[in-house]
Amino acid sequence: MSSKESSEGKKGSHQTELYEQVPASCLPIVYSPVYNITFMGLEKLHPFDAGKWGKVIHFLKEEQFITDETIVAAREASEEDLLVVHTKRYLSKLKWSLVVATITEIPPLVFLPNFLVQRKVLRPLRTQTGGTIMAGKLAMDRGWAINVGGGFHHCSSDKGGGFCAYADITLAIKFLFERVEGVSRATIIDLDAHQGNGHERDFLDDRRVYIMDVYNRHIYPGDGYAKRAIKRKVELDWGTEDTEYLPKVELHCEGTLNEIRPDIIVYNAGTDILDGDPLGGLAISPQGIVKRDEIVFRAARRRGIPILMVTSGGYQKKTARIIADSILNLHRQHLIGGEALEEAGQSMVPVMMSKSVSAGAALNAI
16 A cells, blocks of 8 residues: 655656655644734634644644654645646736735735735645645555645635635645556545535546535535536535434445545545534534544545545634544544554554554635
8 A cells, every 4th residue: 555656756747845755753644833824813804713723733732642743844835836736827816915815705915915915824825735735645655644734625726715725635636646656546525514616626527536525505615517526415404413414424435435446535624514613504513523534534444545634624713622632533543643653764654554553642614
């Protein structure tokens, strides 16, 4: 199950810092403090908790699951990295504060000079995008990876929206297709409350990518054109609860992976399905979210398929605690964790080849 990147890269691939080797002593959990958006309180004008990623890391450190030394520091995606998917025309548009204000739904950004918008808003999003691309390679090397951020599933190659300025899911998959030998098929399991129209538009005619999307049918974006890319579509109604939701997730997750065996799964694990979320409109309990993530990881690990998880949407202050609890549960269930902590200096051993698993240790939105 190991992957091997060509020393020269495939024809036409550019030089990137995002695929540099990661020490074996690190867990494949990617994060940077740069992820968190804080600037003059403007981030409070959108219901998204723009500091939730740092809170997740704080909770995981409190539980002694990670330290600064055992997580992977995310790097910012460069313009060349972004051009693997995005058009030059789209990236040029982001140099206008009005465009960024529209995408992020923070109107006062219109009045800020773009260099500040780039530094305080877009740089964090580019760093999360770099983190997703890095996590894609880590998932192939280790069997699993989590970017504590990313999941900008409303952004496509030439259009952003719903707080999503960069198409990190599309980028991670296309990087793997271009640079990692043996990766020719990917499955996206999108369990955010919103339809993932960005990656759907990007992969509309790409048979290498199978998309499963479970979402509230009544909310943003309602993109009928993009829905044509969904191979397994599960549309939910207002107020869907655990008793209906979890069996559907398990049934369709198993069906998806039985239908086509991918080389990697990209799992968009939005927490805006939580009961009370102002934008998601569903009624899933915290325990239901933890169980949902376990269902997806268990299906992937049982089949030996590498899985990359991104955290996507979630618009309540308590979502950070739930994400951390879910990651800790995955560790307790032996679905992620200690087997990745090889002795420093040893080569990285893909987790699927390892026999031992540690037993202890109207606003729109993403």
